[in-house]
Amino acid sequence: MLQLPEEMGLMSVAARQTQGRGFGGKAGLSPLGCAMFSVQVSVSSRLGQRIPFLQHLAALAEVEVVRTLPGYQDIDRRVKWPNDIYYSNLMKLGRVLVTSTVMGPTFHLLVGCGFNGSNNNPTICINNLVMQHNRECGTSMEALSSAQLIGRTLTSLKQLISAFQERGQRPSCPSTTRDGCTAGPRCVCGARTAPMPTWWASTTKASCRCTLRSRVWSPCRLMATPSTC
Known part of the structure; x- marks a missing residue:
């Protein structure tokens, strides 16, 4: 990972994990239907001085990809500071885990993100919420695939990182407030x-x-x- 040219990125996508790792070294559940990926990010400057924000930005990016889809904006998904993804304030849908290595002025970060996409167990998933919204509101929104969710998450994360590097944490505040983050309230x-x-x-x-x-x-x-x- 550390030998990659700066202009290249690295990402791994899994349909199922046999040795998923959670927070604090705990085992991470990885049932079929989860959307799971790890992506390598190299940063310096502002975000390099605020590394804990990266896990928050990754969680925020994942929430934003559904909330910004036309018709899906009422799906109640939120971020619990700094890196948990929730349905309303009731059930956990996923989490972000970041590991880092420092070489000179640059932080080499491995961002791991996993969230319930189409797996009904052990709790609830994004597509459960979509179907529930269809029943309650008479809509006909389609289920979302892991490929859609992961692809849009990476695009959103890139935009959030660029904004943070250019302007610091304040520009992220409107999104953070809207998505129910617990940073400060x-x-x-x-x-x-x-x-x-x-x-x-x-x-x-x-x-x-x-x-x-x-x-x-x-x-x-x-x-x-x-x-x-």
Whole structure:
């Protein structure tokens, strides 16, 4: 990977994985129907100083490819900071994992992305949401193939990286806000028992680290509310 000329890229697409890797070294589930790919990216400059943003941009790119398709804009898919892809705030649809190597001023990054495209199990998939929308709204949207989703994701990711390199993180804020990212908004926790605590997330520009604060502890599930940048 490190020997590739700068003008060349490298991508691997899998229909099924036998040794999928998840966050923290955990095994990653890879049932048939998942859209899965790894792509090599070399960056310096702005994004090189904000490497954690790359996993967020990759997740945002995957959400954008469906939301920007004519007729598909109401499919409720969101990004949970920094790299999880969700259906509404209910179910996880996928995740991005990034590994990096530094050589001189350049970061060589391997971006792995996997999300439920047409597999009904173990939870829900994008095409389930499309069919559900057709039933509820009387539409006739077609199911999306893994090739469509992956191809559009890569195009969107390239555009987001270029925008970040040129102008920094602020230009991404409108998309981030629209797609329900938890970078900066207040998050209300739905607790089973009273009192219900209110959490809020704050992100530092230097580390992109999200910290949560609460006055009351209680078992809960984070529910992100829209933010403003």
